[in-house]
Amino acid sequence: MNQFEKLELNPSLRPKLLKDEVVNVLQSSVGLYEGKKRCLEYDDGVVYLTTHRILYVDNTDPQNKSLSLKLGLISDFKTSAGFWKSSSPKVTLYISDDVISTAASGSSNDPTNLAPSTPWICYICNHSNSGDLVKCELCGVKKTVNESSAASSTDSTDKQNGLTCPACTFINHSCMVRCELCDTELVASVDKSTPSDYVLVEENYTRQSTPDILPYVKLSFRSGGHSNFAAELKNALSQKQWERVNEPEIGKKDNDFNPSLGGISGIMRNVDLNTKETDEALNQAFSDLDVLIQKAADMVKIAESITVKLSKEDPGDETSSAATANFKTYLLNLGISSPVTKDKAGAIYHQELAKQLAEFLGPVLEQEGGTISLTDVYCLFNRARGDALISPQDVHKATSLFDSLNLPMRLRKFSSGLLVVQSLSQSDDAIAQHLFELIKANGALSAIDIAEVESVPVVLITEQLLMTEARGLICRDETIEGIKFYENLLIRSDLP
Numbered sequence: 001m002n003q004f005e006k007l008e009l010n011p012s013l014r015p016k017l018l019k020d021e022v023v024n025v026l027q028s029s030v031g032l033y034e035g036k037k038r039c040l041e042y043d044d045g046v047v048y049l050t051t052h053r054i055l056y057v058d059n060t061d062p063q064n065k066s067l068s069l070k071l072g073l074i075s076d077f078k079t080s081a082g083f084w085k086s087s088s089p090k091v092t093l094y095i096s097d098d099v100i101s102t103a104a105s106g107s108s109n110d111p112t113n114l115a116p117s118t119p120w121i122c123y124i125c126n127h128s129n130s131g132d133l134v135k136c137e138l139c140g141v142k143k144t145v146n147e148s149s150a151a152s153s154t155d156s157t158d159k160q161n162g163l164t165c166p167a168c169t170f171i172n173h174s175c176m177v178r179c180e181l182c183d184t185e186l187v188a189s190v191d192k193s194t195p196s197d198y199v200l201v202e203e204n205y206t207r208q209s210t211p212d213i214l215p216y217v218k219l220s221f222r223s224g225g226h227s228n229f230a231a232e233l234k235n236a237l238s239q240k241q242w243e244r245v246n247e248p249e250i251g252k253k254d255n256d257f258n259p260s261l262g263g264i265s266g267i268m269r270n271v272d273l274n275t276k277e278t279d280e281a282l283n284q285a286f287s288d289l290d291v292l293i294q295k296a297a298d299m300v301k302i303a304e305s306i307t308v309k310l311s312k313e314d315p316g317d318e319t320s321s322a323a324t325a326n327f328k329t330y331l332l333n334l335g336i337s338s339p340v341t342k343d344k345a346g347a348i349y350h351q352e353l354a355k356q357l358a359e360f361l362g363p364v365l366e367q368e369g370g371t372i373s374l375t376d377v378y379c380l381f382n383r384a385r386g387d388a389l390i391s392p393q394d395v396h397k398a399t400s401l402f403d404s405l406n407l408p409m410r411l412r413k414f415s416s417g418l419l420v421v422q423s424l425s426q427s428d429d430a431i432a433q434h435l436f437e438l439i440k441a442n443g444a445l446s447a448i449d450i451a452e453v454e455s456v457p458v459v460l461i462t463e464q465l466l467m468t469e470a471r472g473l474i475c476r477d478e479t480i481e482g483i484k485f486y487e488n489l490l491i492r493s494d495l496p
Contacts, residue, residue: 370426
């Protein structure tokens with residue numbers, strides 16, 4: 001599998017995409033073939049087709065058996081339908097000639113590595129050719145390995161491997177039916193197949209002489225989807241997005257350095273120029289929804305650059321801390337440039353949606369204290385997906401797969417019916433102890449008071465307070481003003 005490279009995965013076991021790389025389609029239950037040989041080690045996995053690569057994520061051992069193949073290495077492809085139930089549909093990927101010829105150049109088995117000064121005799125017409133020719137200059141038949149020595153070639157050898165015309169005695173190729181010279185019908189006195197010790201030499205390289213890199217690999221689609229995959233592959237190969245990765249970003253120019261623009265004034269001038277171009281891009285993007293969709297990738301880049309700048313600010317500066325916190329909240333809503341859709345994922349849509357949702361919720365849960373309501377998840381995730389909106393049912397089904405996919409979060413249902421997504425690192429004992437310490441330090445508090453302090457929805461704090469009360473750490477006081485929670489003094493050992 002020398003054509004493939006090892007693929008890095010995210011904690012959710014989804015591939016790590018390159019810069020500007022977007023997933024076009026993915027398909028489950030796909031196996032790999034190296035030439036005609038079935039690779040049992042890579043026999044069941046999910047294949048992602050992106051704008052830059054073909055990615056294979058193995059189902060049995062994704063961390064060690066995930067591979068990637070650059071689209072730039074593919075010169076052509078073809079599809080073949082399965083035969084009834086005995087064979088699955090396949091997509092054959094032909095490797096670029098440059099890759100094969102590079103591997104063949106150092107191979108000792110390459111017939112073209114023969115000394116160019118050695119003359120050779122064509123076994124069809126007996127013409128003596130110079131050693132630097134790969135085709136006979138008289139009849140055009142390609143040079144073979146056994147013709148490397150002119151002195152050792154004899155008429156008897158030619159007759160043994162060809163058909164002699166009974167009329168003109170011309171020695172024809174063993175596959176010929178009529179004489180090439182006089183058109184007399186030939187007698188099939190020998191087997192009409194090329195002798196096994198002859199290997200035809202290509203002009204630049206031979207695929208027989210490259211044992212390490214085969215001329216093609218196959219993708220076997222055992223659950224269908226090869227037609228859609230082939231259509232997307234054709235489109236990706238024609239667009240060649242991988243050749244555009246070095247295009248300049250927003251606000252960056254490739255101008256030559258000018259010494260007169262150096263120093264602090266030059267730095268300030270560049271900062272002002274970048275800020276102006278960023279503002280123009282934002283104003284143009286948000287002026288119309290269609291333009292915003294087209295500029296989604298640019299908006300993600302701007303969000304990432306602003307996030308890096310905000311992370312470098314002085315945490316002790318209280319004047320801008322509140323504004324910075326609010327702005328970071330907005331930036332969390334950006335960043336999904338390649339959302340999972342039903343058209344791309346097919347039968348494994350909800351599994352892939354769950355993995356992408358887990359990637360998105362990682363920083364969100366960290367900011368929200370480890371727990372967030374499913375309603376908020378639906379709103380934040382749809383806002384980040386742009387125009388590729390999903391239904392509440394899809395969000396619920398995706399979050400319910402967190403446990404089975406071994407993702408670092410889970411969907412939890414409280415006794416009241418409230419659904420939340422909770423990080424596995426956050427336990428109920430830790431939540432109860434935190435609320436107990438908060439009430440112990442501040443006295444009687446209501447759910448609204450704690451929700452304001454913790455910046456958590458009231459309905460979620462209410463459930464957590466009831467859970468803490470069930471553990472005996474706090475107790476309640478119900479009055480006309482509402483319910484307030486106090487420290488449970490009965491569990492204190494220091495009281496008489």
